Amino acid sequence: MELASVKIVLGKYLEGETTVAEEAQLREYFSGDQVAPELEAYRPLFAYFSEARDERFTGQVPLKTRRFDYRWLSVAAVGVLMFGLYFGNRYREQREAEFAYNETRKALGMIAQNLDRGTEKVAYIAEFDEAKQKIYKN
Template structure:
């Protein structure tokens, strides 16, 4: 009966669904001297866990001193790096500014041309309405002449 329970606990253990008391029961079983032959292959795993719990690291590690950076050596290089960054920023910033100005000028030119075209169209429409007004007078005169008869 106990052997069946241990086998069931082992299958649950490998599925990862055992509780802590069940795992403790498995460890206690495999730490015994008399284990059935078909379960002996699992014994090293549980004894390994017991042995590794008892291991301690005893070597002495030599600690190295932290090297302090000499700030006097880095100051000239920092100023060179900062000036290079400023020059790169100015170079690319100027290009970006020029590109935006060109786009703005193109947009203003397109606006002026469109405005010219629309003004010309409005002028032609007003001329057309004048012609229609003359045509309207002609129609009225014609109706007066035909209505007199």
């Protein structure tokens, strides 16, 4: 670039009126070794911009993928456990109740049987009573 035009573009540059392309021209001019002595002071400015754009991000990018969340597993496990306990308990209670019912029936049945046998024997008492009446009458 001609010195005259460099100065014009530089003026525009300071007013914020240059295009991206013109700014690239300025950077190129000031990176060369044909820089006019009176413009030497600008050299580090454009060198700084060129250097600044070479800086790289070297950090890691720690991306979390949506892996299976094990916390939810424990929630589900507790759910299943509660469910099991509740219905298991109900089932067990029902079994116990049936067992108790059957035992009671059996016991009552035995009582009834023995009672029958008892009343058979009581029939003799009636006989005895009859006999006693006969004796009293006579």
